Every structure is written in structure tokens, then in C-alpha cells.
Amino acid sequence: MRILVVEDEKSISEAIKAILEEAHYDVDLAFDGETGMDYILTELYDLVLLDIMLPQMDGMTVLKRVRQLGTEVPIIFLTAKSQLDDKVSGLDLGADDYITKPFEADELLARIRARTRQSSILKVNHLKLGNIMLNLDNRELSANNHEVKLSNKEFLLMETLLRHPGQIIPKNQLILKVWGPMDGSEYNQLEVFISFLRKKLRFLKANVAIKTTKGVGYSLEEGPKKVC
Structure with missing residues (x-):
């Protein structure tokens, strides 16, 4: 299973990558919103972890555009923005989940398993x-x-x-x-x-x-x- 992490802070990206690879996921990294959107539109990924505060294009805009283009890959916001309004906006735009930083590795992995299970049930062959x-x-x-x-x-x-x-x-x-x-x-x-x-x-x-x-x-x- 392949996961894309879109996060501009490289130390956080590498830490998330290490957690996911330890759980036997294949992981790619993108460090700005425009690159992240290009990667998402390849439809190469089973799940995306997306920060909101990103250079070049913010995560909310990335999510809105890829959903408008018909991409249905599960997307989980992983962000320091913890206000209720931010969570509601993200979910209304088509995010599948919203995790605030700091987070526990076990919680992150559990949320990923839940979303990928739901995605696989809906997948046609x-x-x-x-x-x-x-x-x-x-x-x-x-x-x-x-x-x-x-x-x-x-x-x-x-x-x-x-x-x-x-x-x-x-x-x-x-x-x-x-x-x-x-x-x-x-x-x-x-x-x-x-x-x-x-x-x-x-x-x-x-x-x-x-x-x-x-x-x-x-x-x-x-x-x-x-x-x-």
C-alpha cells in the first residue's frame, strides 16, 4: 500500500515516513502544495496525509481542486490547526479525516487502517x-x-x-x-x-x-x- 505525505517541515515528514515504513507502507514525500497536488492526481496512492499550511498552495486548496477533478483517494488532514471551524471546513471540502498535531503514532496508524479498509470495500475490480x-x-x-x-x-x-x-x-x-x-x-x-x-x-x-x-x-x- 502506497501513501503520500504532503508536509513542508522535512523533519516531521521524515518522522512520519519512518512510522509508516515501520508499518510496511510504501511512502512518498512532497514538500509543497503544488507538487502534492500533481502527485495526488497521478492516482498512484492508496491514501494521502495532507498538511494545511503549505507553501505555493495550501492544503485546503489542494483538497478542493483534486476533489473537483474527481480524485477519490482517501485524504487525511494532518495539521496543527485545531480549531473546530478548520475541521468542519476540511471535512466539508471532502477530507476523510482530520488529525491534529502533536499525534500518537498508534492513533495515526489506526486512522489509516480505518480509511483504507473503507476504500477497499468500495473499490471496483x-x-x-x-x-x-x-x-x-x-x-x-x-x-x-x-x-x-x-x-x-x-x-x-x-x-x-x-x-x-x-x-x-x-x-x-x-x-x-x-x-x-x-x-x-x-x-x-x-x-x-x-x-x-x-x-x-x-x-x-x-x-x-x-x-x-x-x-x-x-x-x-x-x-x-x-x-x-
Whole structure:
């Protein structure tokens, strides 16, 4: 299970990371609101711990924007702001929980377990668009009574596109989702794997296609679309 911690005080971030890794979670850190939002939108994480007082973009704004964009990952505010009005505002914006600093490690871990349990109960095991279906359990893409197995990177790309049908996903967001931070010279890997997915969609005779918006990114479109 992968958790994102968005906290600008590095000593606190590292302490939280140590607690979570001791409990066998995979942990990534972000130290400002804009970076945190970009990471959240990759939909790579099972849960997010989000501070409110952050540079570049505050946690309330981050939460509001990612919820507006349809991201449903559980988000727990972890903050020194303990006023009732702050808690109510955060929960009304779509936070799943609100923990004030200082906190006990056992309480933090218990809250995380509770939220991830609820999330797993609601999670579906497939995504559909047009005549294609992606099985999230076995990573098979199917259409017209045929199926193909996807590699890990193909699966992550197709999952991201299917979760945002018709929406242009920027190249850097797709790269962060699949490869994590990487050098710009390696961006051609994305084009290679998009090509692999297009070949598999043609093999399945899918009625959806991956469309390129030059200089921006890719989208998954239903119906007869010209693929660039």
C-alpha cells in the first residue's frame, strides 16, 4: 500500500515516513502544495496525509481542486490547526479525516487502517469504456470475447486513461504515474508504451482509441477517432 505525505517541515515528514515504513507502507514525500497536488492526481496512492499550511498552495486548496477533478483517494488532514471551524471546513471540502498535531503514532496508524479498509470495500475490480474492459485484478484488457495481458507499465497507462475518458492527460502526469520522476531525455519511453497499447487495442478490435494532442498529452476516446 502506497501513501503520500504532503508536509513542508522535512523533519516531521521524515518522522512520519519512518512510522509508516515501520508499518510496511510504501511512502512518498512532497514538500509543497503544488507538487502534492500533481502527485495526488497521478492516482498512484492508496491514501494521502495532507498538511494545511503549505507553501505555493495550501492544503485546503489542494483538497478542493483534486476533489473537483474527481480524485477519490482517501485524504487525511494532518495539521496543527485545531480549531473546530478548520475541521468542519476540511471535512466539508471532502477530507476523510482530520488529525491534529502533536499525534500518537498508534492513533495515526489506526486512522489509516480505518480509511483504507473503507476504500477497499468500495473499490471496483474493472473499468469500462466502449466495448473494452480492464480487469484491475489480473491486468487483462478485453473486448469482443478476446483478451490480452498488459505489462505493468501498459496497465498503469491504460488504467489512468480509463479513469479519465475523453480527458487529455498531460505527458508529464502520465510519466510520473508510471515511471516516477525521470529525466526529460527519457520521455520517449512514454511514446513506446502508448504504441504498444494502440497495437493491442487494434488486435481486440476496440471501438476506443488513444488520441494524441500534440505537445500536450493523450486521451482515450470512444468511437471512430483519428489516432495521431
